[in-house]
Amino acid sequence: MMNIAVFGTGMVGDTIGSKLIELGHSVMIGSRTKDNEKAQAFVAKHAGKATAGTFADAAAFAEIIFNCTAGAGSIDALKMAGEQNIDGKIIIDVSNPLDFSKGMPPSLSVVNTNSLGEEIQKTFPQAKVVKTLNTMWCGLMVNPAMINDGDHHVFLGGNDAAAKEEVKKMLKSFGWLEKNIIDLGDITTSRGTEMYLPLWLRIWGATNNGAFNIKIVS
Amino acid sequence: MMNIAVFGTGMVGDTIGSKLIELGHSVMIGSRTKDNEKAQAFVAKHAGKATAGTFADAAAFAEIIFNCTAGAGSIDALKMAGEQNIDGKIIIDVSNPLDFSKGMPPSLSVVNTNSLGEEIQKTFPQAKVVKTLNTMWCGLMVNPAMINDGDHHVFLGGNDAAAKEEVKKMLKSFGWLEKNIIDLGDITTSRGTEMYLPLWLRIWGATNNGAFNIKIVS
Numbered sequence: 001m002m003n004i005a006v007f008g009t010g011m012v013g014d015t016i017g018s019k020l021i022e023l024g025h026s027v028m029i030g031s032r033t034k035d036n037e038k039a040q041a042f043v044a045k046h047a048g049k050a051t052a053g054t055f056a057d058a059a060a061f062a063e064i065i066f067n068c069t070a071g072a073g074s075i076d077a078l079k080m081a082g083e084q085n086i087d088g089k090i091i092i093d094v095s096n097p098l099d100f101s102k103g104m105p106p107s108l109s110v111v112n113t114n115s116l117g118e119e120i121q122k123t124f125p126q127a128k129v130v131k132t133l134n135t136m137w138c139g140l141m142v143n144p145a146m147i148n149d150g151d152h153h154v155f156l157g158g159n160d161a162a163a164k165e166e167v168k169k170m171l172k173s174f175g176w177l178e179k180n181i182i183d184l185g186d187i188t189t190s191r192g193t194e195m196y197l198p199l200w201l202r203i204w205g206a207t208n209n210g211a212f213n214i215k216i217v218s
Numbered sequence: 219m220m221n222i223a224v225f226g227t228g229m230v231g232d233t234i235g236s237k238l239i240e241l242g243h244s245v246m247i248g249s250r251t252k253d254n255e256k257a258q259a260f261v262a263k264h265a266g267k268a269t270a271g272t273f274a275d276a277a278a279f280a281e282i283i284f285n286c287t288a289g290a291g292s293i294d295a296l297k298m299a300g301e302q303n304i305d306g307k308i309i310i311d312v313s314n315p316l317d318f319s320k321g322m323p324p325s326l327s328v329v330n331t332n333s334l335g336e337e338i339q340k341t342f343p344q345a346k347v348v349k350t351l352n353t354m355w356c357g358l359m360v361n362p363a364m365i366n367d368g369d370h371h372v373f374l375g376g377n378d379a380a381a382k383e384e385v386k387k388m389l390k391s392f393g394w395l396e397k398n399i400i401d402l403g404d405i406t407t408s409r410g411t412e413m414y415l416p417l418w419l420r421i422w423g424a425t426n427n428g429a430f431n432i433k434i435v436s
Contacts, residue, residue: 099330107330112416113320148435155417184420192420195413198330199373202402202410209436216421217366218430 005030005062007055007077009038012094012138013068017042019142020066021049023173030058030065030081059085064092064166071097071116072109075123087126090163092170093117093190094133094141096197105201108194117157117190128163131190132156132171135200137210142174144213152213153180157189182216223248223280225273225295227256230312230356231286235260237360238284239267241391248276248283248299277303282310282384289315289334290327293341305344308381310388311335311408312351312359314415323419326412335375335408346381349408350374350389353418355428360392362431370431371398375407400434 006017007030017027029039029052039052051061059065059081069077074095078086097116098106110116117131133141133154144150154176158164164183171181184192204210224235225248235245247257247270257270269279277283277299287295292313296304315334316324328334335349351359351372362368372394376382382401389399402410422428 102331108413111329111413112317112325152435155420182421182424184424189420189424192417195326195329195415196417197413199410199414202373202407203400203434206400206402206407207434207436212434212436214432215435216425216430217370217433218425218427 001025002063003028003061005058005065006068007031007058007065007081008068008070009036009042010068010070012141013066014038014042015138015142016066016068016094017050018046019174021046027051028053028058028061030055030077032077032080055081056085059089062089064090064170067091067093067095067120069095071095072099074116075119078120078124083124083126086124088128090128090130090166091120091124092133092167093120093129093131096134096194098197105198105205108197111195112191115188115190115194117187117194121159121187128158128160129187130156130158130160130163130167131187131193132167135193135196136213139211140213144175144180147211147213148215150175150177151180152215153182155182155184155189155193157184157187157193159186219243220281221246221279223276223283224286225249225276225283225299226286226288227254227260228286228288231284232256232260233356233360234284234286234312235268236264237392239264245269246271246276246279248273248295250295250298273299274303277307280307282308285309285311285313285338287313289313290317292334293337296338296342301342301344304342306346308346308348308384309338309342310351310385311338311347311349314352314412316415323416323423326415329413330409333406333408333412335405335412339377339405346376346378347405348374348376348378348381348385349405349411350385353411353414354431357429358431362393362395362398365429365431366433368393368395369398370433371400373400373402373407373411375402375405375411377404
């Protein structure tokens with residue numbers, strides 16, 4: 001069992017954090033301020049198994065950092081955590097660079113030859129960034145068996161092979177089948193998974209159901 | 219049976235054109251010049267059932283235009299065909315705005331708040347542009363049963379409901395199951411399907427198999 005920081009107090013952070021606690025990990029929710037209301041509510045909900053602190057507190061506490069902040073604030077949140085608390089650690093980045101400033105559906109703030117996953121890796125060259133889980137609704141991230149007997153796909157990208165193995169283990173503990181975890185390659189593959197979001201949003205819009213995922217068939 | 223123009227003499231045009239002929243349609247391959255070698259080879263291969271001409275010849279001949287040109291040249295090709303030969307007709311746009319100028323994998327020349335499908339519609343406001351089939355290898359476009367008993371998804375987007383119904387019929391004649399054709403909405407949904415390409419390319423790169431598609435499971 002590990003000490004894990006969950007950055008972000010939204011639905012994604014709550015879902016990931018709750019699952020990690022269910023699996024027996026110690027979780028510290030990180031946010032801008034120690035007394036963030038949502039973080040305090042999370043701690044109260046998981047009495048004795050979760051704590052809350054600043055991004056820096058949570059990163060210092062953790063062996064692994066889950067970035068569940070909104071993409072537009074991810075780099076700032078990680079900078080607030082401080083290099084000294086991040087270097088050498090695995091950052092599991094589930095965020096997407098969604099830009100809501102140009103109306104709905106949101107567009108992406110980085111595309112084509114860059115991605116948020118890469119930006120995080122470039123900002124913290126000593127961290128081991130692994131991009132994963134960003135292609136689905138958070139409910140499915142931690143409970144793939146909810147649909148199609150868990151037979152659908154999750155992607156993985158990052159520069160550090162050992163870190164990706166660690167994250168694979170984590171995904172399996174969430175219920176993902178080995179055969180359904182596709183290692184796309186290095187962190188530049190974040191471009192692919194992030195740029196899938198506009199299609200994801202359109203499928204959601206057409207079907208009115210966010211609890212879907214894609215299965216690669218061949 | 220219809221008169222159909224296939225714009226583009228590459229693998230996609232050849233595959234779509236051959237399928238249309240197999241289905242009994244009359245096909246004219248359109249390219250920049252009347253004597254394009256690949257177009258001539260196509261005509262020879264389908265003796266008596268196919269003809270070749272300029273983009274303008276093919277568009278004038280056709281009730282429906284399949285845009286199978288490379289995305290970077292699609293607008294030019296359609297402009298060469300001439301508004302008078304295009305207006306009022308259905309353009310089935312299977313192209314993607316791939317930009318190879320920034321290295322591999324290619325990036326997209328239009329993203330986020332625009333797409334090639336929309337550009338074509340804006341350039342020819344009197345045409346009925348339907349974006350479809352651009353999310354897979356051309357072999358699967360016309361033979362979905364090749365994998366997973368044909369049980370995987372194709373998307374559709376366009377502003378004209380009747381045109382989309384026509385294209386749905388065409389897709390069914392290619393072997394697509396009604397339940398696997400997802401109408402995403404208007405032509406702006408091309409943003410979603412085009413922006414999926416970078417993920418498609420990464421999956422292809424990771425699996426070394428282009429004969430795959432996605433199935434939406436929920």
